[in-house]
Amino acid sequence: MKTAASYPVSGRGPADHEVRDQIVAAATEHFSRYGYEKTTVSDLAKAIGFSKAYIYKFFESKQAIGEMICANCLHQIETDVRAAVEQAGLPPEKLRRMFKVSTEASLRLFFRDRKLYDIAASAATEHWQSVQAYEARVQKLLQDVLQEGRQSGEFERKTPLDETATAIYLVMRPYLNPLLLQYSLDTTDVAPTQLANLVLRSLSP
Amino acid sequence: MKTAASYPVSGRGPADHEVRDQIVAAATEHFSRYGYEKTTVSDLAKAIGFSKAYIYKFFESKQAIGEMICANCLHQIETDVRAAVEQAGLPPEKLRRMFKVSTEASLRLFFRDRKLYDIAASAATEHWQSVQAYEARVQKLLQDVLQEGRQSGEFERKTPLDETATAIYLVMRPYLNPLLLQYSLDTTDVAPTQLANLVLRSLSP
Known part of the structure; x- marks a missing residue:
């Protein structure tokens, strides 16, 4: 579980759970168009406009x-x-x-x-x-x-x-x-x- | 149905149904080793030692x-x-x-x-x-x-x-x-x- 303190202070960017939701929403869209099996995390990062490292901060793998x-x-x-x-x-x-x-x-x-x-x-x-x-x-x-x-x-x-x-x-x-x-x-x-x-x-x- | 007359005269080679059985037996063996989807009739002909045309005399297709x-x-x-x-x-x-x-x-x-x-x-x-x-x-x-x-x-x-x-x-x-x-x-x-x-x-x- 995340504690309140781990969320960024308001104004300094979106909260972690918001970023996670954003990645999941973009990934759903991307996978549904190009397929889950064929897409790599790099493809996904490029499509969302995030760095691969940034995505890995929130999810440990494509799975x-x-x-x-x-x-x-x-x-x-x-x-x-x-x-x-x-x-x-x-x-x-x-x-x-x-x-x-x-x-x-x-x-x-x-x-x-x-x-x-x-x-x-x-x-x-x-x-x-x-x-x-x-x-x-x-x-x-x-x-x-x-x-x-x-x-x-x-x-x-x-x-x-x-x-x-x-x-x-x-x-x-x-x-x-x-x-x-x-x-x-x-x-x-x-x-x-x-x-x-x-x-x-x-x-x- | 084949009529008796369509079988080759004894001594001139195997009967049609024997050739068919022979092809089916060889194909079963070949498919079970290399897979049905990946095998072509040419592969099969080569493996059995028959010409492709000869196989097509007995079966109209791989299917x-x-x-x-x-x-x-x-x-x-x-x-x-x-x-x-x-x-x-x-x-x-x-x-x-x-x-x-x-x-x-x-x-x-x-x-x-x-x-x-x-x-x-x-x-x-x-x-x-x-x-x-x-x-x-x-x-x-x-x-x-x-x-x-x-x-x-x-x-x-x-x-x-x-x-x-x-x-x-x-x-x-x-x-x-x-x-x-x-x-x-x-x-x-x-x-x-x-x-x-x-x-x-x-x-x-």
């Missing part, structure tokens, strides 16, 4: 910038999914929404204009920390919904909760993970509903 | 050779799956075997030594006819098992059969399709069982 962009992107997907789940009334509907909205949000962020796909693919291939944390949070959300449905008597309680949650996450995964999602693009309109229906049948008491 | 290799490979997977399904007693066990054996056979053929992965990947990416036919046959086998379980009263009958079969196939697909399977290698030991269990819960009457 660190990519991680930040990826984390922002995953945060947006998660926000959409949580909002949809909260708006839904009962646990079965929550589960339906999870399937639907997570697929839609992933498609939008990873594939519209192929913008961030390159970063998302590296993140998923190399098991970036931000991805692992995101997957863990989605699994937790899924467990919470299942738990709620068990308590209300809408979902069966014979199967261990862990087992149910793991299996359902495996069913969701091809629509959450960008590497898998790219090969399911022709079924993303119907698959989330069909799979949610199958999963709900498997949960009936 | 036609690849299709034959791919078809052989898919045929082997399908044979394994059918044998496992036939050996199983009751429909629930048949379904479990389908999940398990199709994953194992796909892993073995597509990934052991990465031998045929390159061809399988092209086949899946470009929707080769052999792949489409294979997928249709696996779906039909799945429907037959479901139908049998409905008749014996082990599987529920409320959901339209088509809907059930399509959804279950979507659950299986990441473990059948080599493009998807490459990103699930760390879960292939447990996923087929966990998913089969989930699917069986969804089928309970």
Whole structure:
């Protein structure tokens, strides 16, 4: 964590977090145009008009910038999914929404204009920390919904909760993970509903 | 179809189908060593010791050779799956075997030594006819098992059969399709069982 004292005095330049945000915004723009894999920190520095050394003051590597962009992107997907789940009334509907909205949000962020796909693919291939944390949070959300449905008597309680949650996450995964999602693009309109229906049948008491 | 008359008279050389088999065997060997994508028909001709023109007498393109290799490979997977399904007693066990054996056979053929992965990947990416036919046959086998379980009263009958079969196939697909399977290698030991269990819960009457 930064302490207040480490921020520059007002008038002497932008605060560190502002510079970081500025680098991330410029990098997002640059990567989305030229691709993450093909861009070096030097290219990026030139494009933003900063020195390479200055960028390295704020990020230790290109991946660190990519991680930040990826984390922002995953945060947006998660926000959409949580909002949809909260708006839904009962646990079965929550589960339906999870399937639907997570697929839609992933498609939008990873594939519209192929913008961030390159970063998302590296993140998923190399098991970036931000991805692992995101997957863990989605699994937790899924467990919470299942738990709620068990308590209300809408979902069966014979199967261990862990087992149910793991299996359902495996069913969701091809629509959450960008590497898998790219090969399911022709079924993303119907698959989330069909799979949610199958999963709900498997949960009936 | 070839007519008998189109085969060369005995003693004047090998029959067409023998030459075709010889080309396919040599190509399988060559592709598995140098990769399908990177090899041209010229490379292949040189390696086998045939002229390029001679190969083109039997196969109209590199893809036609690849299709034959791919078809052989898919045929082997399908044979394994059918044998496992036939050996199983009751429909629930048949379904479990389908999940398990199709994953194992796909892993073995597509990934052991990465031998045929390159061809399988092209086949899946470009929707080769052999792949489409294979997928249709696996779906039909799945429907037959479901139908049998409905008749014996082990599987529920409320959901339209088509809907059930399509959804279950979507659950299986990441473990059948080599493009998807490459990103699930760390879960292939447990996923087929966990998913089969989930699917069986969804089928309970």
